[in-house]
Amino acid sequence: MRFTTVLTLILLVSGCTDDVEPVKNSYAFEMPANFPAPVYTFGNNPVSRAGAELGQMLFYDPVLSLDSSIACANCHQQAVAFSDPVHRFSRGVDDAVGFRNAPAIQNMAFQNNFFWDGGVKHLDFVPINAVTSKIEMAETLDQVVQKLKRSKFYPEKFRSAFQEDQITSQQMLYALSQFMNLMVSANSKYDQYVRKETDLTKEETEGLEIFEAHCRTCHATDLFTDDSFRNNGLDAGFEKDAGRERITEFSGDRGKFKVPSLRNVDLTSPYMHDGRFNTLQQVLDHYSNMVKDSETLDPLLKQGESLGIVLSAEEKVKLIAFLKTLSDETFTHDKRFANPFIK
Ligand code: HEC
Ligand code: HEC
Structure with missing residues (x-):
């Protein structure tokens, strides 16, 4: 509560003077040294404090949905880490049931493909999908803009973020x-270890080694994704969700899904595009014992006749210890x- 009050004061004060810094963090885009270069088109839309704070309000405001019942933050x-801890399949307006698990939102500036199937190629377009989807917010961009224009505070917030008189849907995006x-998200124990600010335990270090040997090809770089689409053997048939093939209409993409980042993975259950696993243990049991063969199964998960990744019970314990170092409380x-x- 005390923190919130401090923040509120800062927000109020910053209305008159520009150079009051927030308690701890700045509003400049952060570029962690251990990350690959960002891909977002900052030239068109640099991060400003007024813009990000406006985005923060929009993200938490159910006014973006048809009946003002659902905000981005609901899911x-x-x-x-901005995932959905409750629903295997996300729930939208009127309790409409979606068909995929809501992924975490973190390090988006570094990502080329959005959604489990890469259906959206630019971060700016993601909210169009969320707002207009019948199973999410079921609203139109025009209606949202009209509602924002009628609001007591948004016109002023938009003006200070974009120095224009009219609110537009592009400004909202x-x-x-x-x-x-x-x-x-770049301050997990793992990041602190990479920056030589802390040590990993013996168990975590051994977990990292197992991870490097078996998981790093796909969960690559310190983003823990290679931004590609792959079939990790969850199913043998893909009638329920064809994944990447829905977008490319190429049968070679059937059953392939975006390799998710594993940052904060200890927090983001349930796991996989359909939220089928509740624990990291179940995920590892999948990789070791449950990988299913199909035309598009990733070659990394098929060595000759044997499917999956060989992992002993002890190795799984170490892997999980390592995966937990990716949680970032900051x-x-x-x-x-x-x-x-919330004041
Ligand atoms: C009803 C729940 C729901 C609401 C409301 C919702 N989302 Fe999502 N979001 C999802 C689901 C589910 C996905 C994955 C969709 C898919 O893969 O087909 C997703 C995906 C995303 C992604 C892509 C993440 C990635 O790594 O690919 C971003 C970014 C995102 N949402 C932002 C937003 C924003 C911004 C809003 C508000 C304008 C919003 N979401 C509202 C459920 C929701
Ligand atoms: C061949 C590439 C590949 C390899 C190797 C691989 N993964 Fe994955 N991983 C994926 C893909 C693709 C998904 C998403 C699949 C889906 O949802 O349909 C995934 C999902 C996950 C998830 C769920 C994350 C979430 O947010 O839902 C975890 C946890 C995970 N992998 C951990 C591991 C670990 C640990 C290893 C090594 C033992 C590993 N993976 C090896 C490709 C791979």
């Missing part, structure tokens, strides 16, 4: 992107990303 909750671009507690309407 993307900060405490769990830009503000949401600025907010999401600011969401960089990120999940960062006031810049918290609900601005």
Whole structure:
């Protein structure tokens, strides 16, 4: 509560003077040294404090949905790295049931493909999908803009973020992107280890070694994804969800899904595009014992006749210990990303 009050004061003060810094973090885009270069088009839409704060309000405001019942934050909750801890399949307006698990939102500026099937290629377009989807917010961009124009506070917020008189849907998308671009998660124990600020335990170190040997090809770089689409053997048939093939209409993409980042993975259950696993143990049991063969199964998971990755019970314990070092409490507690309407 005390923190929120401090933040509120800062927000109020910053209305008159520009150079008051927030308690701890700045509003400049952060570029962690151990990350690959960002791909977001910052030239068109640089992060500003007014823009990111506007995006923060929009993200937490159910006004973006048809009946003002659902905000982005309903399905993307900060405490769990902006994933959905409750629903295997996400729930939208009127309790409509989606068909995929809501992924974490973090390090979006570094990502080329959005959604499990890469159906969206640019961060700015993601909210169009969320707002207009019948199973999410079921609203139109025009209606949202009309509602924002009628609001007591949004016109002023938009003016200070974009220095224009009229609220447009593009400004709304830009503000949401600025907010999401600011969401960089790079202060986990693992990052501190990479920066030589801390040591890993023996168990975690051995877990990291197992990870490097068996998982790193796909969960690559310190983003823990190679941004590709692969079939990791969850199913033998893909009638329920063809994954990447839905977008490319190429049968060679059947059953392939985006390799998800594993940052904050201890927090982001349930796992996989359909949220089928609740624990990391189940995920590892999948890789060791349950990988299913199909035309598009990734070659890395098929050595001759044998499927999957050989992992002993002890190795799984070590792997899980390592995966837990990817949790970043700085990120999940960062006031810049918290609900601005809760005072
Ligand atoms: C009803 C739940 C729901 C709501 C509301 C919702 N999302 Fe999502 N979000 C999802 C699901 C489910 C996916 C994955 C969709 C897919 O893969 O087909 C997703 C995907 C995303 C992604 C892509 C992440 C990635 O790594 O690919 C971003 C970014 C995102 N949402 C942002 C938003 C924003 C911004 C809003 C508000 C304008 C929003 N979401 C509202 C459920 C929701
Ligand atoms: C061949 C590439 C590949 C390899 C190797 C691989 N993964 Fe994955 N991983 C994926 C893909 C693709 C998904 C998403 C699949 C889906 O949802 O349909 C995934 C999903 C996951 C998830 C769920 C994350 C979430 O947010 O839902 C975890 C955890 C995970 N992998 C851990 C591991 C570990 C640990 C290893 C090594 C033992 C490993 N993976 C090896 C490709 C791979």
